[in-house]
Amino acid sequence: MPDKIGSRAKLRNYFQKHVGKILDSATLRKVAGTSEWARRVRELRNEEGLHIITHNDRSDLKPGQYILIDTKLLPAFDRGISKETRSIVLDRNGYTCQMCGVAAGELHPFDGRKVRLHIGHIIDKSQGGSDDSANLRAVCSVCNEGASNITVNRPDSVKLLMQIRRAPGSEQLKVLQWLITKFPIQSKEFVKKLK
């Protein structure tokens, strides 16, 4: 345990002395003095809220490269939220970013990276929002960093139908398929009424 805290502190120090610089895995391993260095870096990010990014966050980075973007701590994001709450929220949100609509496992249209979902607060903690699951939602890394601009307003059914009506039949069928998967019970009831 003291070893874990020691290597985390060494890494924290090193990152904070090299803000904005690309640090590679060989360097970080040496600094931490442990083969567990990658886990310690994750803890710095997820538990302490250090704004450390990787190739998953920015396409100009290679695997094994890390940057501490600034000394500002990330808002209490993912931090302090239990695994159970996390999975309740992700499940409720259909593993889909509630700001831009991308789903986990897809490639993000903004940067072509695999979508990573985080848990974000609907009302920010600084505004008095709680960690209760009712105040949480799934948000992708791109939206979390404010990089994507496609987030502003959630589209309503009028706008969506305008788009869908103009789309080719094959695309409309994909939408239908997605909706049926999302609403299996409602779909069945709806088809029954049509008969």
Ligand SMILES: [Zn+2]
């Ligand atoms: Zn998003």
